[in-house]
Structure formats: structure tokens, C-alpha cells
Amino acid sequence: MSSAGTLIEARLRRPGFALDVEATWDERVAVVFGPSGSGKTTLFRTVLGLLPAARARTRLAGVWLEDPERGLRIPTERRGLGWVPQDPTLFPHLSVEQNVRFGAARAGEDAERARRLAIEVLEIGDLLGRRVDGLSGGERQRVAMARALASGPRALLMDEPLAALDLPLRARVLPYLLRLRDELEIPILYITHDPDEAMLVGEVAVVLDAGRVVATGSPREVLWSRSVLPLSEALGLExxxxxxxxxxxxxxxxxxxxxxxxxxxxxxxxxxxxxxxxxxxxxxxxxxxxxxxxxxxxxxxxxxxxxxxxxxxxxxxxxxxxxxxxxxxxxxxxxxxxxxxxxxxxxxxxxxxxxxxxxxxxxxxx
Amino acid sequence: MSLDEVASITSLTLRVGLVATAVILPPCLALGYVLARRSFPGKSAVQAVVALPMVLPPVAVGLGLLLLLGRRGPLGWLWSLSGVEVVFTWWAAAIAAAVVGFPLLTRACEQSFAEIDPRFEEVGRSLGLGRMRTFFRVTLPLARRGVFYGMLLAFTRALGEFGATTLVAGIIPGRTETLALGIYSRVQLGDDSGALVLCAASFAIAFAAMLVAEGWLRRSRTAVE
Known part of the structure; x- marks a missing residue:
């Protein structure tokens, strides 16, 4: 395992659910794949540092965010992560432009460049003056991605960015997503329960089921492996x-x-x-x-x-x-x-x- | 009754109401936020204590304050040390108004914070804002209508405060006589026309406050939704 890689260990017990994840990989774009309730979002929240109750060891592309052995726990606001939650969670009291500028302070000198790149890649230039409540589902999702991107993150965490969209809309947002993936050089963690998406987006797949990692590897291979078969079978994608x-x-x-x-x-x-x-x-x-x-x-x-x-x-x-x-x-x-x-x-x-x-x-x- | 007299009573009333509301705003925001977001042992007890001034007879609250703030009370040494006498000044009226307004504003803050999805704060923090800045740039702006409404409640409650105020501030013309106290003392003295004039002043303030509030609430609604 190279020291530049990503390592995520997360343990959390809750009534009726236990998360016990250990995964490492070196690839830049990882998909976290699994059915609903398998702990994908909980895993994201530990990476973001939003679950103080979880015991986590996290190193993202060589940068340590949390390591209890050394007493290291960087607070959420200083982790430098660009989070795109499943529900876009745009700030309703701000315009589209103010939303995109929200995290600009963190980007420092690069703020202007990061903002322009975000607006350009996601083609939201025409939306900037709009109010958030007037946006369509696909537009909201693009603005949420732009907001994360404009904060100059060291990594992007996307939680099922397409799940809330209907099929035609998905097809419209997907190209932006792939463009984002290809034009950025930062690590991306991408949650999905959709195997099509997992294979399309990921360089490596971490498959979760009932709070545990059942497989890690190239998306094609792991969605195929014996341990994942029951899952892919449920999804019709053996x-x-x-x-x-x-x-x-x-x-x-x-x-x-x-x-x-x-x-x-x-x-x-x-x-x-x-x-x-x-x-x-x-x-x-x-x-x-x-x-x-x-x-x-x-x-x-x-x-x-x-x-x-x-x-x-x-x-x-x-x-x-x-x-x-x-x-x-x-x-x-x-x-x-x-x-x-x-x-x-x-x-x-x-x-x-x-x-x-x-x-x-x-x-x-x- | 002279116009000067009405003006002085009205301005004293406004001052008491504004000072009381302004003073309790920060602690009410903080307490309301903690009650809305955190669970801790004894939370119900804290909520009950906060609500007390709202459910007790105002005169009982006033007596409590008098005992607390009076020269021989637990806080009396504080005032005598600084050479300031609080009891029977307009400050005492403001403190009484603050105490009875406190539960109203705290509850309004708690409820409006509870309605805001914590996810907004989490996104704010993920974008690099610390807890404090997230509160002021995300939580408070989103809760502003409820908080404002709570301030309005506390303010209007302060305008009408009578029971607690008479005990800690007395009815001293020109010093602690607010509109509510003035109306009462004039009725006692048989000066019905004076009482009616002060009633009219009360009505004017209340009406103006509601107008401003409605206008602001309407504007903030169209700006947000």
C-alpha cells in the first residue's frame, strides 16, 4: 500500500446498525457501492468528521484527516472536502451565485479560478442570478456540485448525485459529472447504489453491505465477484x-x-x-x-x-x-x-x- | 395632562422594551440553539425553569426579583459595590421586562432553530466555516423570521408589563412610570381622561410595532421562498 493512497477505517455502533469498514485504495476516483441502508452515507459522514461518536482513521489521498492513535482529528470545517449531499441542500436564503461563493474563503488565492472553473464545467453561468427555489432538480444538483467545487476542495465527496433525478434528467446531468471527474485532478469519492453508475464513474469500487466492506477492486471485477453476486443479483446485473x-x-x-x-x-x-x-x-x-x-x-x-x-x-x-x-x-x-x-x-x-x-x-x- | 408628560412616559416605555429585548436576545439565541440541537441530562428541567416566568403570576416574579436585587438580596452586594442602586429605577423595570420576555424569546428561538435541517449547518461546516460563522451565516438567517417574531413578542410583552414592574420599580412619575403603570395610577386617581390618553399612546406603539413586523415578515418571505 503506497503512502499516497486512501485509507478509511470507520466503526460506529447504533441501535440496529453497526458500521465496521476498513478499505484502502490508490485510485483517484472511487465509488462506494451498496444497497440502501448498507452504511454508505454514514461512511461519508465519518470521512467528513460529522460523527463524533464514530471511531475513524482516515487518510484521503495521502492526507491524514483523523487518526486516534496520534490524537489527530481535524474538524469538519478544516478538512477541505467538497461535499455534494444526496439532497442538494442549497442554502435557500442565498442566490445561486451566493451559494457558489459560500465556500470561496477557503479557496484563498485560487478562489476566483476555482469559481470560474466550477461555473464553466457545470455550465451554470446563466443560473447565477436566480433564486434557489426556482431551479429544476437537475439545476440544483449542478449548483450543489459547483458550490463544492468552487470551495477549492482537496477531494470531492458525492452522495448519489443522480439518485434524486428521473431518468431523462439523469442523462442530462451525467455528462457534467463525467466532465467534472475528467477535468479535475483531485480525488473523488462517489456513493451510488446503481451498478451502471458505479462502473461508469469509478476506477475502484468499494462494495458495502450491512455496514461492512464485502469487496474492493475494479468496479467490473468486484460487481462480478462471488461475495457481491447476491447484491448484483438483486439489482439484475450479474x-x-x-x-x-x-x-x-x-x-x-x-x-x-x-x-x-x-x-x-x-x-x-x-x-x-x-x-x-x-x-x-x-x-x-x-x-x-x-x-x-x-x-x-x-x-x-x-x-x-x-x-x-x-x-x-x-x-x-x-x-x-x-x-x-x-x-x-x-x-x-x-x-x-x-x-x-x-x-x-x-x-x-x-x-x-x-x-x-x-x-x-x-x-x-x- | 401635558404632552411632555405623555412623551416622557412613552419614551421611557419604549426604552424599557427595547433594552429588555436587546439584552435577552444573545442569551435567548444561545439557549434556544442548545435546546433545539442538543440533548443532555436535565434538559427538561432547564426547559421548565426557562418557562417559569411565563407561567408564574407576574407579581410573584416581581417579588422574586425584589428579593434577588434588593440591597440585602444575593445580588445586592454587586449593586452596592458599584454604587448603583437598581431597585426603583427604570433599569429595574427593564430587568422585570427582560425576565418575563425571556421565556417567550427563548421558546421562539428554540422552535425556529429546531425547524432548520441540521444538514444546512453540516454543509456550511464542510465548506470551511467554523461553528460560530456557520451559525451566523446559515442558521440565524434561516431562522430569522421566527427569531424576529419572538423579539416582537418579548417587546410587546415588555410594553404591557405591570405586575413584576410595580414591585421592583414602583410607580415613580418621571422615573419608572411606564405606560401600563401610568394608566393604572391615573385610574386610581380618578384621572380617566389621562388614562385614556396613555391608552391611545399604547395603542399607537403596539399598532406601529405590528405594522413594521408584518411588513418585514412579508418582505423576508418573498426574499426567501
């Missing part, structure tokens, strides 16, 4: 596939994954376009022999890696073997089938099966 369009069509296109697996998707794509696809484990069919004359557009051979019985179903992890496909641990798929079907197919590690996926079951994530 399989996430990155691919690039190799054949374009008006109604369907063919994409190829990094390991050479070809899939037909029901979307008009441009040749060379990158896509990320989601596939539910229950939408993956298995056959003992190669089926023919099938409506499903995607059929390929795969090797069974392992089987796991859980909650009355069998989860089969598969490594695709189709033409040219190179089997790597990263290329796995998960199928959910009944125990009877698993027995009938004689599934055991190493066995070969045919995988059938309807094009319609491939959901585009990004």
Missing part, C-alpha cells in the same frame, strides 16, 4: 460485458468482447463504438448440445467453471469457449438455473455446455 461494435445495422448490431466473443445486440450502433451490456443470470440459457433453428441470436460454447447452490437455484459460472475466445477469469458469465436442470445437464466443473442468450436480454448500460 453479468456486465464490455464490447465494441464490429458490424453495424439498423435494428441490430454485432459486438465483440475483449476476449473475442461475438454477440448480437438489438441496437443500432456505429462501427467501432464501445458499449457496456448488462445481462441477468436468469436470462442465460444452457443446453447440453448445440441447438439449431433457434430464435435466440446468441449461441456459443462455454466451459463450466463452478456451480453454487443458493436460495433454491444453481448459479453456474461459465468461461466462454467460442471461436477465438480466450478463456480468462475476467471473461466469465453467470447463469441461474434450477437444481433439476443442473442435474439433468450433468453440470460439473470442466464440463462443456452451450450458452443461449436472446439479443433482447442484453441491456445496454453505457
Amino acid at each position: 453479468n456486465v460485458i464490455d464490447a465494441r461494435a464490429v458490424e453495424a445495422g439498423d435494428t441490430e448490431s454485432t459486438v465483440e468482447t475483449a476476449v473475442g466473443l461475438r454477440l448480437v445486440v438489438p441496437a443500432p450502433l456505429k462501427r467501432g463504438e464501445s458499449v457496456r451490456l448488462g445481462l441477468r443470470a436468469q436470462d442465460v440459457l444452457l443446453a447440453g448440445e448445440r441447438p439449431n433453428r433457434l430464435s435466440a441470436r446468441n449461441v456459443f460454447e462455454a466451459a463450466v467453471v463452478d456451480c453454487e447452490k443458493r436460495d433454491g437455484s444453481v448459479f453456474v459460472r461459465l468461461a466462454p469457449l467460442s471461436e477465438g475466445a480466450r478463456a480468462t477469469p475476467d471473461a466469465r458469465l453467470v447463469a441461474k438455473i434450477t437444481p433439476a436442470a443442473a442435474a439433468e445437464l450433468g453440470l460439473r466443473p470442466g464440463a462443456s455446455v452451450y450458452v443461449i442468450v436472446k439479443a433482447q436480454a442484453l441491456r445496454r448500460l453505457a
